[in-house]
Amino acid sequence: MFAAACLGILVVMALALVRASLPGNVYDRILAINMFGTKTVLFIAAYGFLTERPDFLDIALTYALINFIGIIAVLKLVERVAGTASPETDE
């Protein structure tokens, strides 16, 4: 059962990665990476259940913290850089 959940989450992560690699403005990519990070948290939790190792949940919690900080940091960086180059409105 957990294997099915892990596989499903892996599919979602693959889709998010493919979306991140497609050409598009920078905010689409940050969005895809944000979704990838959130799904990684879920994958770690599900995989911890799959292999009966409850200590994976601490790793998942830490990863959720770091993912959030990372997204906000990237946004601050892009916001400062975007002041100069304006992204195309939409592909």
Added chain:
Amino acid sequence: MSLVLDLVSWTMLLGGVFLGVSGAVGLFRFPDFYTRLHAAGVTDTLCAALILGGLMVQAGWSLVSIKLAFILLFLWYTSPTASHALAKAALRAGLGPRLAEKENPPSKS
């Protein structure tokens, strides 16, 4: 009794995975950045809730489900905040939403 728990957690896990996949597909098909932001936002909150809830049902009343609850609470607080910061940054950088083409001038109706 454990069969019922397995059934409940099985449906929650499958529901969570289905929402995640639909959100990911929405990430491809939606026409505009802000609609894609909505698609990704849906998966962050409800998909995480269903999957972690399914795991909680499996773990029963133990430290493991308390940790899962903390992860869920944290995700529920941070992913909307991250989506908001993303939308605000995009809007301030001049990425306007794609509005409907105005075939006829907005009538009084």
